[in-house]
Amino acid sequence: MVTRPLITVVDDDESVRESLPDLLKEFGFEAQTFSSAEEFLASQSIAETRCLVLDVAMPGMSGPDLQRELTRRDQSIPIVFITAHRDAALRPRLIAQGAVDCLLKPFEPADLLQALNTALQAS
Numbered sequence: 001m002v003t004r005p006l007i008t009v010v011d012d013d014e015s016v017r018e019s020l021p022d023l024l025k026e027f028g029f030e031a032q033t034f035s036s037a038e039e040f041l042a043s044q045s046i047a048e049t050r051c052l053v054l055d056v057a058m059p060g061m062s063g064p065d066l067q068r069e070l071t072r073r074d075q076s077i078p079i080v081f082i083t084a085h086r087d088a089a090l091r092p093r094l095i096a097q098g099a100v101d102c103l104l105k106p107f108e109p110a111d112l113l114q115a116l117n118t119a120l121q122a123s
Contacts, residue, residue: 005120006048009033010040010066011055011082016105020053027113037061041069049077051119053112056083056090056102067097078119082107 007029009020014035021031034040037054038061054063061069063081070077081094081102091102100122101115 005050037066
């Protein structure tokens with residue numbers, strides 16, 4: 001039996017958590033969502049997650065904070081950041097810190113698929 005890669009979405013925006021799993025399943029992935037970085041860290045899903053789709057700005061622990069915490073825990077999970085913030089310096093900084101990509105909301109489905117494929121090839 002072939003298992004589909006698990007893509008985990010961590011975003012405080014409920015509409016993102018409701019819509020992205022459908023798109024990810026259309027792409028052929030398994031999908032799950034969490035409303036916060038803390039909720040994801042407390043889950044049993046870290047070891048199974050092949051790629052994180054991670055919001056940059058969230059209450060509590062931010063996306064980059066979660067990225068640093070995973071690194072501290074020696075958990076190497078490829079990350080595709082998503083953000084609504086139009087900060088020209090943000091994308092290059094996140095990629096320099098190890099992210100696969102940083103997509104501006106709203107993003108094109110094809111851009112997300114390309115970033116996920118890149119992440120999965122790198123892992």
